[in-house]
Amino acid sequence: MLLIRCPYCGERPEVEFHCGGEAHIARPDTPAEMTDADWASFLYYRTNPKGLHAERWVHNHGCGRWFNALRDTVTDAFVQTYEMGAPRPDAGNASSTATKAA
Amino acid sequence: MLEVNLARRTPAIRPAAVASAGPIRIAPETGEGRLSFRAKAKALGGREDVAGFAVDGAINSRKSDGDTASLRLGPDEWLFICPEGDIDDAMSAIERAMDGAAHSLVDVSHRDVTFTVSGQNADAVINAGCPLDLSLDRFPVGTASRTVFGKSDIVLARVGHHDFRVTTWRSFAPYVHGLLLDAAKDYAG
Ligand SMILES: [Zn+2]
Numbered sequence: 001m002l003l004i005r006c007p008y009c010g011e012r013p014e015v016e017f018h019c020g021g022e023a024h025i026a027r028p029d030t031p032a033e034m035t036d037a038d039w040a041s042f043l044y045y046r047t048n049p050k051g052l053h054a055e056r057w058v059h060n061h062g063c064g065r066w067f068n069a070l071r072d073t074v075t076d077a078f079v080q081t082y083e084m085g086a087p088r089p090d091a092g093n094a095s096s097t098a099t100k101a102a
Numbered sequence: 103m104l105e106v107n108l109a110r111r112t113p114a115i116r117p118a119a120v121a122s123a124g125p126i127r128i129a130p131e132t133g134e135g136r137l138s139f140r141a142k143a144k145a146l147g148g149r150e151d152v153a154g155f156a157v158d159g160a161i162n163s164r165k166s167d168g169d170t171a172s173l174r175l176g177p178d179e180w181l182f183i184c185p186e187g188d189i190d191d192a193m194s195a196i197e198r199a200m201d202g203a204a205h206s207l208v209d210v211s212h213r214d215v216t217f218t219v220s221g222q223n224a225d226a227v228i229n230a231g232c233p234l235d236l237s238l239d240r241f242p243v244g245t246a247s248r249t250v251f252g253k254s255d256i257v258l259a260r261v262g263h264h265d266f267r268v269t270t271w272r273s274f275a276p277y278v279h280g281l282l283l284d285a286a287k288d289y290a291g
Binding site: 008015061062064 | 161162175176177179233234247248249250255
């Protein structure tokens with residue numbers, strides 16, 4: 001079984017977790033001033049990289065906490081998990097979406 | 103002012119005769135009171151306990167003191183256990199001890215049912231539905247955590263080498279009880 005490292009509980013079985021979609025999506029401060037197209041983009045459009053992907057995960061059958069994870073969509077390897085609010089750890093080279101897991 | 107708990111509690115589940123016949127004891131705990139307590143570190147201000155319930159334990163640990171226990175289930179979440187008759191006094195004492203600091207305190211005595219699962223191979227019986235590594239070095243005595251058992255959410259605590267407590271929601275109790283009994287059949291000799 002795949003183990004996921006919860007930042008609070010350590011390595012735990014994947015069935016205790018649930019994925020909450022792409023991470024680091026900030027809600028626009030002034031939605032009323034946005035075009036419909038930009039608003040739709042915020043609501044519905046997500047990246048779908050082949051390689052490293054930053055995702056929100058929740059340890060719902062554990063500590064109940066949300067956290068972020070860098071996961072490789074090719075190998076399903078969890079490269080790193082980190083607390084909510086922390087910047088994406090590989091922010092420096094995040095543009096290379098096909099980066100292989102270390 | 104705290105409202106006094108007037109609800110009467112009826113047993114959610116009765117002990118099964120078959121469970122006490124085998125080497126593994128599976129029985130619902132009776133008379134156990136439970137409080138769900140949540141507070142941020144800032145509100146706790148570094149204190150070691152709140153009205154006698156420890157809040158200084160590591161995440162996923164269980165500390166007990168006489169007939170009370172404190173299970174730390176997350177960074178800001180605890181399950182306090184005390185005799186059912188002491189619940190109202192405990193709630194008042196915790197409210198006084200927190201002295202207006204932000205916290206949440208809910209009596210969940212009636213929400214949950216706790217089973218004792220004890221005896222040789224009790225870990226294997228729980229592993230029939232729980233994916234955690236229950237070897238002593240990974241899940242030592244004094245560990246407590248929310249996890250899964252079959253399709254049910256449970257809180258699992260190890261109080262002895264071969265002595266576990268499985269706490270689940272009341273409506274899930276017949277399912278958890280049944281799965282535990284089924285798993286224990288492998289060791290019925
Ligand atoms: Zn966790």
